[in-house]
Amino acid sequence: QQQVKQSPQSLIVQKGGISIINCAYENTAFDYFPWYQQFPGKGPALLIAIRPDVSEKKEGRFTISFNKSAKQFSLHIMDSQPGDSATYFCAATGNNNDMRFGAGTRLTVKP
């Protein structure tokens, strides 16, 4: 099942800092790359997503950077806030109906 590799496993950032989470994929058929955010006791919820025809997508404080040749993509959270503390999952899917998730990164933003 390990088609999407995510790092780091956990991340601690000071309030106002930049959080960076990295993912790499193997399957070149993947063409949709979402990031999901999960708070304790809740299901994952879509945060932001990108397709490989662009190298970057920004929504507010959240940016995805995508490197198609390296088969890597990353999530940057600017001006990180304590309310951003959650587990973040990258995911990937292609021309089928099975979205595969990375192992998750537990982000803690310290006040």
Next chain:
Amino acid sequence: EPEVTQTPSHQVTQMGQEVILRCVPISNHLYFYWYRQILGQKVEFLVSFYNNEISEKSEIFDDQFSVERPDGSNFTLKIRSTKLEDSAMYFCASSQWGGRTGELFFGEGSRLTVL
């Protein structure tokens, strides 16, 4: 706001027993999924369902698992003979256009504990 609802929120069962987890997807969605998450670890794909049949399944989804959409609104996951390693949080998700083109909406999960 429409949401995916799952029942039960927590089920405790004995090893070898059958378990049925239920989900009510968002009403106009056409694609349905089951995922599981063991103790806050990675979210693992089990199965996807479209047009009343399984469209994809993972290596985890063996003969002990089955899915059904019995009445046009519910979407169920059955585990025929539970094992200790089936203990996990099971998430149902639904999507209007499929995971490739749109968002998956997840329920809050059903925690299964196998003793």
